[in-house]
Amino acid sequence: MPHATIRRLSNHVVDLIAAGEVVERPAAALKELVENALDAGATSIEVVLRGGGCDSIEVTDNGRGMTPQELPLAIERHCTSKLPDDDLVHIRTLGFRGEALPSIGASARLSVTSRTAEADTAWCLRVEGGVVEPATPAAGAVGTRVVVRDLFFATPARRKFLKSPRVEGSHAEAVMRRMALSSPHCAISFNLEGREVLRLPVQSVQERVAAVLGVVHDSLLAVDEQRGRMHLSGFICGPAHTRATGAGQFLLVNDRPVTDPVLRTAVRVAYRPVIERGRFPVLMLHLHVPYERVDVNVHPAKTELRFADEAEVRAFVIGAVGRALARGAGDGGGVHADLERVITPEPTPPEMASRSSQPSSPALWNDRRPAVARDWRQDRDFGFAPSVRQVARSPMSEKEAGLSEAAALFDRATPSCAMAGEDERGAYEASPSSKQTLGVPIGQIHATYILAIAADGDLIIVDQHAAHERLTHERLFARFEGGVIKAQALLLPEVVDLSRDEADAIMACVEELAQFGLELESFGEGSVMVRTLPAPLSGGDVGALVRDIAEELAQDPDLSARQTESLDRRFEAVVARMACHGSIRAGRKLKREEMEILLRDMAQNPRVNTCPHGRPTWLRLSKDALEKLFGRVK
Known part of the structure; x- marks a missing residue:
């Protein structure tokens, strides 16, 4: 290979090289333009994209604008108004490098039209493949309008690597959502392929x-x-x-x-x-x-x-x-679901339409309706009257005294909401005087879901298995974390080969791992010997567990061993499995006292809103949702 002489690259080639870093795709160019608009103090930004941004990107803002003297500097590399004192530490603007517009102009057809509040007219500057034309007067409002066409036309190799307009448009949409979240003080409009994706006014966060x-x-x-x-x-x-x-x-x-x-x-x-x-x-x-x-x-x-x-x-x-x-159910951290989206009243069969105004068993209904309705209205107004639909009597309903007893029990609830302390296992003890913030139980559905009335009259629906599974899970996990986990000695210690970095990383956490029952020793360069496993994880793949933990610790040295997903997920799986098998099953009929204790414990547990598998444990049906279901409001 002949000897090559070192030479200085032309400014045009330098701009093309830099453009590949700053503007890797249309979404990156869009991000830079919107950041410039926000840094210019814009309170309104309109964005229009065609061809996913490959054909054209238009960004219009009502910011401060630029003078005709500033326009040529704006498209010159490393020229910026955002570092007045050359301080690269206290950077308070989104942009500061002075590379965006020059990079875009080097690889696309760029036009910048800008006007300041003091100017009588706007000025337009055009750049095509790095070639700059003189600024000329133009029509335009106060602010700046940037149009980018044929992105990467000057670098055909880069354009070949772009994805379809749909994919590039999705990346651009993600950018606009990020920028919109960072600037609620700015009204933002985003139009993609003639379709309005975002139109956001000035809003609170x-x-x-x-x-x-x-x-x-x-x-x-x-x-x-x-x-x-x-x-x-x-x-x-x-x-x-x-x-x-x-x-x-x-x-x-x-x-x-x-x-x-x-x-x-x-x-x-x-x-x-x-x-x-x-x-x-x-x-x-x-x-x-x-x-x-x-x-x-x-x-x-x-x-x-x-x-x-x-x-x-x-x-x-x-x-x-x-x-x-960790805001418990009593702190308003639950699932306030729009149940009208989930619960759809079944249409009345034609043969029942003529009879829908009266129940099929008048005697049974008349036995209960007057007392229930009278006591309900006298004791407490929960926002709705009893349903006129017939509900068959079951063995559980014999033990339930109806809504009047629920209202009376609710009246007896004390206003205090003191959290009981944790015992040595971390379980919450329910105080008899605790306020039942999830309300008063009024019965079960399918021996699986508990119905309760909240203090504000909302209807609470609790999945008894999911809720008790979370409570059991928390107690078991607290028991594991409350002290040293029992270790299961291996019959024959197992040697696990690791890379040098991984071995060093895991041996740095050897004391912490020992607290979880995983005892390790160094066994030569790049290897560790495993003597014990945590008792809950006994019988698992020792090598896989150690390798996964070591890899995570090597990739992120600041993680503690307990925070590694490898160890945490395995413990979570074991505890979740134990909690599932040890919890109240769906289909079991509960006594009123059992339902009350479950609701009270839920209100006091910080993570009870979901079960260990991520499913919601309780839902709320508000008065507004009920009125929508029955067509009272639209």
Whole structure:
């Protein structure tokens, strides 16, 4: 190979190389343009995409705009208005590198039309494949309008690697949702292929989160915690609202949308005990950290961060999200479901239509209806009258004194809501004077679901097996974590070969692992000897368990052994299996006292809203939902 002389690359080639880092696809170009608009103080942004952004991207804002003297600098590399004092530490803007517009102009046909509030006219600057034309006067409102056409026409090799317009459009939509969540103070319109995807006015944070995530307000749990100079805020959905992918997770750091692995790991660890494996939570979290404690100048895309203390950030987020999820049923953290979407009244058969106004057994109904209706209205108004439908009498109903007794029992409930302490096993002892925040039981359906009336008159439906399974699961898990787990000695110690890094990582946690019954010894370079296994995991694949734990610890040294998914999931599976077999089964008829104790324990347990498998344990049917079911309101 002949010797090549070192030479300086032309500015055009440099721009094309840099464009590959900054603008890897249409969604990346869109992100940079919207960030520029927000940094310019825009309160309204309109975005139009065609061909998934490959054909054209139009971004119009009402920000400060640019003068004709600033326009040529805006498309010149490393020119920016966002670092007035050259400070790369306290970066308060979304953009700061001065690379976006030059990179787009080098690989596409770019036009920038801008006008300041003081100017009489707008000015337009065009760039085509890196060739800049002089700015000319143009018509335009105050603000800036950027149009990008034929993205990557100057780099055909890059354009070949783009996906279909549908795929590229989905990436662009994800970008717009992230940007919308970061700026509820800005009205945003997003049009894709002639279809309006987003039209969001200026909103509160909660309204914007509900609109972008596509959830109802009642399903959002607020997060607002401070630790030192770190502050975490936002909204998360309970474990009953999960998705098949992580597309519903939105993370911000100092107002910047990010895809940081440290924060994603923290969210995964916090949700792991309450959602099913393979499901992903829905949330928007905003972390504020001191600017000097985070580096955003890691990658040209500015979506990756580097924290000064990753372990501190991870622990803070895990704790804050865990505490938000730990709001028990009595704290309003339950599943406030729109049951009218689930429960659809069956149409009345034609042969029953003529008889629907009176019950089939008048004597039985007349025996019960007057007393029930009279006592119900006199004792307490729960918002509705008894149903006129006939319900067959069962052995359980003989023991139930009806709604009048439920109302009387509810009247006797004390207003205190003191949480009883945990015993040595971590189980909550229900205090006789505790307020029954899930209401008063009034009966069972199919010997599986408990019906109760809440203090506000809402109807509560409890899955007795799922609820008791969660309570049993919590007691068993507390028993495991309350002390050293029993170890099962192996008949023959097993040697597991690992890489040097993995062996070092797992041996650094040898004392912590011993507390869980996993005793290890170093056995030469890159190998460990396993002498005992946790008793609940005895009989499993020793090598697979140790290798999985070692791999996770090597990939993320700041994780504790207990936080590794390999160990945690195995314990969760064993405990969940034990809890399932030791819980009240569906089909078992409960006494009133048993239902009362179950509801009281649920109100006092912080994670009772879902069972260990992630299913909801209770639902709420409000008065509004009932009126919709019966056609009283639309």
